[in-house]
Amino acid sequence: MDNKIVSVRAQQIIDCKCRPAVEVEIRTESGATGRGAAPTGTSVGMHESFVLRDGDPSTYKGLSVHKAVDYAENVIGPALIGMDVSDQRAIDEKMIALDGTPDKHRLGGNTIYSVSIAAFRAAADARAIPLYEHIAGRDIRTVPVPCFNVVNGGRYEGFTQGFNEFLIVPYGTDSIDFSIEMAVAVFHKLGEVLTSYLGHKPQVASSYGYAAPSEDPEMILTLMQKAIDECGYSDRIAFALDCASSEMYDKQTGRYLLKGERVSSDELIAYAKYLTERFNMVFIEDLLDENDWAGYSKAVRELKRTIVLGDDLTVTNLELLRRAHDTHAVDGFVLKPNQVGTITEAMDAYKFAQEHGMIAVPSGRSGGVVDDVVMDFSVGLEVPFQKNGAPRSGERIEKLNFLMRANARSSACRLYDIAPLLRF
Incomplete structure (x- = not known):
């Protein structure tokens, strides 16, 4: 079965505190899919990766993530099409290079991480096993x-x-x-x-x-x-x-x-x-x-x-x-x-x-x-x-x-x- 990425889609959803979050869905040629959304802490340490929000006070008090959705679909997506979904390191390194900043300031840590999760999940789905088993490499004990x-x-x-x-x-x-x-x-x-x-x-x-x-x-x-x-x-x-x-x-x-x-x-x-x-x-x-x-x-x-x-x-x-x-x-x-x-x-x-x-x-x-x-x-x-x-x-x-x-x-x-x- 082919594990090449054929589509990267994104949209805005809300988290459990009703704040907007970016959700990404990745699909492979074989039909495997994975979905990911980055959570956000209430207390965010100064050294954490950057959370990209729109800053438009007229919608969700500036917390919307339409920019992040756009980056996921139109900047990151095209760069990942054709990559093997099971090569997590290559996918993540490609996004880090695309962003080019130490704290993921340009594309947003929340954008990159949501894509990263989606790929991880799609790789497990391609093997038809739970993600935790994909991580463990065997049955868990x-x-x-x-x-x-x-x-x-x-x-x-x-x-x-x-x-x-x-x-x-x-x-x-x-x-x-x-x-x-x-x-x-x-x-x-x-x-x-x-x-x-x-x-x-x-x-x-x-x-x-x-x-x-x-x-x-x-x-x-x-x-x-x-x-x-x-x-x-x-x-x-x-x-x-x-x-x-x-x-x-x-x-x-x-x-x-x-x-x-x-x-x-x-x-x-x-x-x-x-x-x-x-x-x-x-x-x-x-x-x-x-x-x-x-x-x-x-x-x-x-x-x-x-x-x-x-x-x-x-x-x-x-x-x-x-x-x-x-x-x-x-x-x-x-x-x-x-x-x-x-x-x-x-x-x-x-x-x-x-x-x-x-x-x-x-x-x-x-x-x-x-x-x-x-x-x-x-x-x-x-x-x-x-x-x-x-x-x-x-x-x-x-x-x-x-x-x-x-x-x-x-x-x-x-x-x-x-x-x-x-x-x-």
């Missing part, structure tokens, strides 16, 4: 432990919670179905715990978790622990944090926000260390600002009971990962292929991390799409754990169903045993 962002920080009336995401990690089982069941039970129980703490029902936050009830991270983790204990899962569910500290960092003073006060990098590390001693913490992500390299190296030395992950620091970028490895700045990184803008570059970052003993944690974006390709990465690469949103809203639920389906489809498959990686 594990699915990752999902980590659920159940309480969302940020700015609320009367206070600001400096840490962005409070997660639960239901790891004490070898069954993905039971792992998800535990998380759902705890999420619902947490609603009750928060209601009695607040005296009213908690708000739904922007990432669909519960709005943070307090500016004190320790108080939030205590309430989460209460919900876990009341469900009877005390030794089977641990915690994780995504601090997203670049969002709350004051460049002028070089200080961070913690419990309503401004603190130094050292004080924040010391506080995180205290939390890891009080609670079982699988990982802490983005503890410091995306440019605080010295602080990250210190955090890795200090925080012995948790895994230190970079996201805004590393943005799935090979050069930044190399630097992080050389300076011992992180134990692992959050894998978000849209940050770098092609499947090939994301895979190269993953391979580097794997070869150098760094953990890769795939993650959806809050401005996601229902069929986010990151799920195929998670399952196909057989990573230990991945980041999910709260178990609320369709595109997040779909990711959980994806894991359960992939697991059921592969007879010897089980939930990844993360116990050997845990540091508590």
